[in-house]
Amino acid sequence: MKGPICFVVFQRREILKWCHGVFFFIISIFSGSKALSILPIPAFIALQNTVDVLVYVFQTTQTKRLGNAAVVISAIMVLVAAYSLANSGEQNLSSGYSWMMTHIVSTVLLILSQKWLKPASFSDVDCLLYQYLISVVIFTPGSFLLGDLTDAFYFTNWYSMKFYVGCILSGLLGVLLKLTVIHMKGTDADVMPVALALSKSILIVLSQHLFETSLTSDFRFCLLVNMTSYYVFLWLHPLVEGAGGGEETVQKLSKEVV
Secondary structure (H helix, E strand, C coil): CCCCCCCCCCCHHHHHHCHHHHHHHHHHHHHHHHHHHHCCHHHHHHHHHHHHHHHHHHHHHHHCCCCCHHHHHHHHHHHHHHHHHHHCCCHHHHHHHHHHHHHHHHHHHHHHHHHHCCCCCCCHHHHHHHHHHHHHHHHHHHHHHCCHHHHHCCCCCCCCHHHHHHHHHHHHHHHHHHHHHHHHHHHCHHHHHHHHHHHHHHHHHHHHHHCCCCCCHHHHHHHHHHHHHHHHHHHHCCCCCCCCCCHHHHHHHHHHHC
């Protein structure tokens, strides 16, 4: 994407063709926010690393080309370390891992649908715009039906101005992060792996200072193996289109800073 950000006007037929993408997007952000409210940020990031690997696995089954041995080994290590990390945590986080599994599956399906099933007239910005617009339409009544809206009135920071400022900043940062990723895919694709690896490392470090998180030695070891293998995977294998994620984590950190 170069130059000004443009999008096509609302076209009902095109939107209907993209319903599956919007469906996966809504499930992804809802399950991701649920998982992030329960899991520590390092666990969320480590498990989300599996998204790129799973898309790579699916693409490999389609093209029947594994790539070099280092890519395969690093991909396997990411998955094994993520599984071990999930089993090294506390048992009361099981619901968070269930939500995380839903988030991973829906994100993988969203990426694959963007790659192969996206309407020809839609750019990445078009998809992003309509995903957010339709999600607002669905989440507004959905929050009432699911009870999230009524539960919000009992939230301790409901009357705090910092809470609202944090919500606004988190939304803006999430959108800007998405637009930055889209822009970099078109202009600075070679920089993407380095930028993604660096940003995830910074998020993990910041989370340790902003949140009270107790991590076991087994968890830290699995996290180290997962992140190291993921960096190797990104370096040797082209970044999967649309993957990476992290906007939910950035939003949570922005609220905490405010």
